[in-house]
Amino acid sequence: MAELTPVPDYDDALRSACSKCNLRELCLPSGLSNEELDQLDSLIRVRRFYRKGEHAYRAGDPFDSLYAVRAGFFKTNLLNEDGRDQVTGFHMAGELMGLDGISTDQHPCDAVALEDSELCVIPFSRLEELSREAPSLQRHLHKIMSREIVSDQSVMMLLGSMRAEERLAAFLLNLSQRMTARGYSPSEFYLRMTREEIGSYLGLKLETVSRVFSRFQNEALIAVQQKHIRILDIPKLRTIVGQSC
Amino acid sequence: MAELTPVPDYDDALRSACSKCNLRELCLPSGLSNEELDQLDSLIRVRRFYRKGEHAYRAGDPFDSLYAVRAGFFKTNLLNEDGRDQVTGFHMAGELMGLDGISTDQHPCDAVALEDSELCVIPFSRLEELSREAPSLQRHLHKIMSREIVSDQSVMMLLGSMRAEERLAAFLLNLSQRMTARGYSPSEFYLRMTREEIGSYLGLKLETVSRVFSRFQNEALIAVQQKHIRILDIPKLRTIVGQSC
DNA sequence: AAACTTGCTTGACAAGCATCAAATAGGGTG
DNA sequence: CACCCTATTTGATGCTTGTCAAGCAAGTTT
Numbered sequence: 001m002a003e004l005t006p007v008p009d010y011d012d013a014l015r016s017a018c019s020k021c022n023l024r025e026l027c028l029p030s031g032l033s034n035e036e037l038d039q040l041d042s043l044i045r046v047r048r049f050y051r052k053g054e055h056a057y058r059a060g061d062p063f064d065s066l067y068a069v070r071a072g073f074f075k076t077n078l079l080n081e082d083g084r085d086q087v088t089g090f091h092m093a094g095e096l097m098g099l100d101g102i103s104t105d106q107h108p109c110d111a112v113a114l115e116d117s118e119l120c121v122i123p124f125s126r127l128e129e130l131s132r133e134a135p136s137l138q139r140h141l142h143k144i145m146s147r148e149i150v151s152d153q154s155v156m157m158l159l160g161s162m163r164a165e166e167r168l169a170a171f172l173l174n175l176s177q178r179m180t181a182r183g184y185s186p187s188e189f190y191l192r193m194t195r196e197e198i199g200s201y202l203g204l205k206l207e208t209v210s211r212v213f214s215r216f217q218n219e220a221l222i223a224v225q226q227k228h229i230r231i232l233d234i235p236k237l238r239t240i241v242g243q244s245c
Numbered sequence: 246m247a248e249l250t251p252v253p254d255y256d257d258a259l260r261s262a263c264s265k266c267n268l269r270e271l272c273l274p275s276g277l278s279n280e281e282l283d284q285l286d287s288l289i290r291v292r293r294f295y296r297k298g299e300h301a302y303r304a305g306d307p308f309d310s311l312y313a314v315r316a317g318f319f320k321t322n323l324l325n326e327d328g329r330d331q332v333t334g335f336h337m338a339g340e341l342m343g344l345d346g347i348s349t350d351q352h353p354c355d356a357v358a359l360e361d362s363e364l365c366v367i368p369f370s371r372l373e374e375l376s377r378e379a380p381s382l383q384r385h386l387h388k389i390m391s392r393e394i395v396s397d398q399s400v401m402m403l404l405g406s407m408r409a410e411e412r413l414a415a416f417l418l419n420l421s422q423r424m425t426a427r428g429y430s431p432s433e434f435y436l437r438m439t440r441e442e443i444g445s446y447l448g449l450k451l452e453t454v455s456r457v458f459s460r461f462q463n464e465a466l467i468a469v470q471q472k473h474i475r476i477l478d479i480p481k482l483r484t485i486v487g488q489s490c
Numbered sequence: 491a492a493a494c495t496t497g498c499t500t501g502a503c504a505a506g507c508a509t510c511a512a513a514t515a516g517g518g519t520g
Numbered sequence: 521c522a523c524c525c526t527a528t529t530t531g532a533t534g535c536t537t538g539t540c541a542a543g544c545a546a547g548t549t550t
Binding site: 439441456472 | 526527528529530
């Protein structure tokens with residue numbers, strides 16, 4: 001039978017290659033040479049599709065791969081021993097998930113698709129091997145990990161020192177900026193997460209999230225209808241974030 | 246003159262070597278072979294002393310080294326554009342500071358000695374070189390970075406979902422556990438930081454910190470006199486942390 | 491199309507923490 | 521030793537956000 005197995009679809013293989021991926025400047029390949037890109041291609045062979053609600057991994061699963069979002073939208077959430085459930089991040093195309101699993105060889109959190117999505121699976125030991133041979137890949141991996149630390153720390157600042165309106169303004173501006181970086185409209189998009197998930201991420205209750213959205217709408221800062229958001233006044237949102245100066 | 250320069254103090258060199266350091270099981274060298282340890286020794290040649298209040302680095306300084314706390318106690322704090330000041334961590338012997346600087350080649354935060362302290366300076370490019378040759382060092386560095394991500398995320402959970410009493414109970418238990426790992430008493434120590442710094446780290450005002458300490462003292466959970474803390478009832482503190490189950 | 495489910499909005503009220511203010515304790519210095 | 525400065529404690533009050541509850545909107549199933 002083996003001899004009769006059809007060769008892999010060439011077009012498909014091309015499209016799945018980092019070197020041809022339109023996210024390559026945002027994702028792991030950013031800044032690599034052509035030769036290094038080819039090596040990355042040989043490493044990342046598996047893509048997986050997830051329907052809305054499916055888990056990419058769960059807390060406690062053994063860690064052996066990182067996951068790059070190729071399409072769609074994910075949340076990661078930490079489930080405490082005492083039943084507390086905290087959303088630790090939202091992840092869109094070009095972003096890496098799973099770095100938090102390296103430390104204990106187990107994923108500490110769940111990763112859940114918030115819409116139909118697609119991930120590239122990056123075997124971590126092979127990535128380490130490759131980064132031993134390619135210093136610029138090594139440095140890039142370190143930068144990505146460091147960027148995650150920095151971004152977690154800025155969430156700490158948000159949670160530790162901002163009021164509800166400031167948190168939500170910062171959240172909307174952050175989403176807007178990430179949409180822009182991906183070539184989408186900075187001012188109009190669909191929220192893929194519920195009010196409760198936003199609240200969990202921002203340390204607020206869902207009713208507070210809803211109320212602040214309504215207040216922003218009354219002040220003509222945004223137009224919101226369910227999950228559809230239009231941002232009408234970015235400068236004013238910025239002043240709200242930097243308010244308690 | 247050069248010929249008359251005295252040879253470095255041998256005892257001192259030994260004591261400064263990772264291979265002879267009594268923190269080696271907590272710090273970067275943990276889990277390395279003897280050969281790898283020798284290579285680390287050749288890399289880490291500079292120790293620096295800091296008086297209470299001195300900065301190891303400041304936000305905006307160029308990043309080129311990591312710093313391992315050899316003795317003493319540090320805080321790191323982020324200074325926002327709008328003047329907000331958030332303590333992002335407290336760092337004791339054996340812990341690494343500066344990982345957040347890799348991403349932009351600049352330190353995003355200040356590192357300040359909270360008592361007279363000593364740091365080992367670890368040139369990061371040389372550490373990367375070495376970790377290309379020593380896979381177990383490479384993996385260990387990745388684990389340390391990942392551990393930082395995990396610990397920042399658990400602070401996010403603390404700030405996002407715990408009330409003042411729970412935050413302070415978690416804070417005290419965390420300090421106690423880190424003291425234990427270093428061979429100190431788990432139940433009696435001096436706080437090196439002010440109430441305001443604790444509050445900043447935990448997203449509370451200093452008055453709230455003080456009030457909760459007083460409440461804990463009235464309930465015989467701790468005995469506190471200024472910076473001197475004795476933890477009297479660890480089990481009960483644990484139940485407070487896991488309360489909103 | 492009706493019933494159901496899930497997510498969102500809004501109101502009334504309460505709890506928790508912040509703010510403002512004043513008093514106290516310690517540590518360091520002349 | 522007296523003084524000063526900073527850190528801490530404690531009280532009174534008010535704001536922000538959480539809690540509880542009810543109704544609404546939109547999508548899904550029967």
